[in-house]
Amino acid sequence: MDILNTLVLLANFVIVPAVTYGSQLALGALGVTLIYGILRFSNFAHGDTMAFGTMVTVLVTWMLQSWGVSLGPVPTALLALPFGIAVTAGLVLWTDRVVYRFYRKQKAKPVILVIVSMGVMFVMNGLVRFIIGPDDQNFADGARFLIGAREFKEMTGLKEGLAIKASQGLTVLTAVIVVALLFWFLNHTRTGKSMRAYSDNEDLALLSGINPERVVAVTWIIVAALATVAGVLYGLDKSFKPFTYFQLLLPIFAAAIVGGLGSPLGAIAGGFVIAFSEVTITYAWKKAAAYLLPADMAPDGLLQLLAVDYKFAVSFVILVVVLLFKPTGLFKGKSV
């Protein structure tokens, strides 16, 4: 019984949150890794691209809500999501045209593009704050829980409850669908294969007649979609605040690098590695230990390795350790 209770406890406080957060990070890291693979720079504006996409979705959601549109138990935001993606895709394509293309033509060094992306980050960040303000925004509606803790306890007769929020279920489901679509696209369509070819060997892609500008445009569109989906899911699960999205940059980059920059599979793995480490290291294991250990050995401390405020430190330490021991990441990424 105690073992079952422990498992439920862990599922509730570690596994479910980590899987959710991992899915969100994986989607974010996929965007970063695609830009890196195709355009060959680390895009510092990615967090703010997520914020922008989410903002558009939030605005459209509010509009739909004011019209009385509702999807029942499913958040209205899902209906608004395609608009968010479309507007964000428009914005990044426009940014590419007026900003990045110039440097691409010049064959500028990657670090210059990183600096340029810092400028874009400023502009996007300002834009988002300008339009929606710097505060927390709530746009979630629909059902709150798939399973409530009380229901679960009544159902199973266990002492511990397992609560799964609707947003958590939605996150995982959406992430699985998006990732499946992405991999199908990359591995089975002509355009997707041309993207992989371009990422693998730019010059030879040119010699095969692949149009680089088209590859780049398709990449931006996909990245806009991934960023918006990741941002909206994160926003539904927690809340939407522009600055938080900027701060997500660190765990997202950590995930992409840990997995191996340029490797989509790596981005996903990295997302989960980072999420699980963050959650397990900042979780207080006292209760779990109390179940498993005999009563007289129960610990008096919280058994929390690090306070939640230090979760950045976790991504960072994992990042450094991986870089020191496996510089190209878990799944061999590119090293330019």
Place this chain on the structure above:
Amino acid sequence: MNDTVKTIGLFGLVALAILFTGLSQSWNAALGILNMGLISAIMAMGVNLQWGFAGLFNVGIMGFVGLGGLATVLVSMPPVPAAWAAGGYDVWEALFVGALSLAAVILIRKRMKPGNLRALVTWVLLIAGFSIYRELFDPARDAIEKVNPALEGYLGGLGLPILLAWPVGGLLAAGAAWVIGKTALGLRSDYLAIATLGIAEIIIAIMKNEDWLARGVKNVNGLPRPLPYEIDLQADPSFVEKAASFGLDPVTASTLYVKLGYSIMFTVVLVIILFLMQRSLHSPWGRMMRAIRDNEDAARAMGKDVTRRHLQIFILGSAICGLAGAMMTTLDGQLTPGTYQPLRYTFLIWVMVIVGGSGNNLGSVLGGFLIWFLWVQVEPFGRWLMELITMGMEPGNALREHLLASAAHMRLLTMGLVMLLMLRFSPRGLLPEK
């Protein structure tokens, strides 16, 4: 000749802008811009040293600036004896144990052959070290934080003059830079960027959460000053008399006196650093650094120890940022960890370096002043602009209200635009490297 004219012209322009602020807004505001401009210029020089001279991409400036701020508390605040008695020594003992076990791990990894045994010893050391550390640390921390939590709840500082905190801030930053540099400098530039970004967040997180150290988000107010207090000046009859002879009322005169005092102190620091930087730029050392930056492989092939040089310059640049951070906190008179934000303390400095002209010290100084001026003045300008735009709309119109309320966020937008335009049309900055 032409260059000199341009340099003088651009600096003249900045001086005029500050003077204009003084005349049209207030001298208090003008001196405020000047003081932060001086500090920004020093930070920009630090970053320029790393990026402009060595091509090192540091986006963790905020962390080093924060460490400088921490130094002011640790050096200048009076110690809290009750807190020390409650757990001060235990905290340091715990930290010492923690550091010792880390050192042991590093030593083991260097000395022992790779294999299962080494892995086992590493893990045992790590886990044991961490457990002992927590066992010692947690109660000591709690005890300290219980001591008069409303006002103290921390160990306090050394009670030394605050000016001493400036070099100490530089040293703290240098120490952190050494650790980062040792681990991340051999890696690719993007990785260094992410590593520095991460460490900056961690440093700020520590400053926010370790209340025993510097009260965390409860802030440390009332830092000692290197200059007299306005109240004391106003109470001093000879000062009041002097002020009157300039036609100033005592309150204005005292604030201006203090601000001007800071301006002079900061200018002295700026001039010293600028002088040293210019000297080193034109020394064989500076030439070597630039040779390394322009062609790392060739320099390596010529037998230069590139990684070592990079470490050196990374530490120096970060130390300058730490120094500037200490100066800034001294100027503020309080340490407020909650206000450290990367856009303001890291990326804004980058805008300064890019706009000023990377690789040129005078350029960084110019960029520091200019961008700081913009940063401050964009807000009133934005409000004015929004008022102009919304003039035709009725009061109470939702869009109008929104636009007026959002004017404050014009700053980031403007900074981004300035940076992008500069990178596009004048990538070498206002005062390019020669």
Place this chain on the structure above:
Amino acid sequence: MVGGYGRGPDILHGVTLEVDRGEIAVIVGPNGAGKSTAMKAVFGMLNVHTGSVVFNGEDIRELTPQARVAKGMGFVPQTHNIFASMSVEENLEMGAFLRTDDYSETMEQVYDLFPILKEKRHQHAGELSGGQRQQVAVGRALMTKPQLLMLDEPTAGVSPIVMDELFDRIIEVARTGISILMVEQNARQALEIADKGYVLVQGANAHTGSGKQLLADPEVRRSFLGG
């Protein structure tokens, strides 16, 4: 052709190359002579400021490399000539990227030409041996159904037996009516199968003639064929 890379100095100081339909032309010369550069110049990958490139009677000097692929030219560079992270079959598909018709037949032809590729079609090209990679590279270029196939040292790093095999394949390709312009270090063997031969030295034509003529030329023999 006269030209160089970007804004750098001229590397080619006057190179003339010509291939007729169904012919094999071979370029030989010492390392750094500008052979690869000449090939890239023909393919529009560097700046040719004087001279012209004529294909099927049309001046194509202004065309981008992609446009030249569409016109019917195929190029196998000296290095990095495969997509290492993609499967053999995907490499071939990428070769056929511009084609809108059904290319499965061409792929069969390539597999007939290089049977080993069929066996390894689902393997990553980067996991193949050097000689197999060269076959992938040539196969990829053939997928465009080019009228002119340009090969930069297709036999680099290939064992003598495979080399013979590759040469045989190249002759086979030429028999199907495809013109071949090829750079080779194995000058003697290459010149034996060549209809035309060019010796480049320091970015300029040094000797020109049919393969047989060059093989017989005592000066060429002395300086480039080692006696």
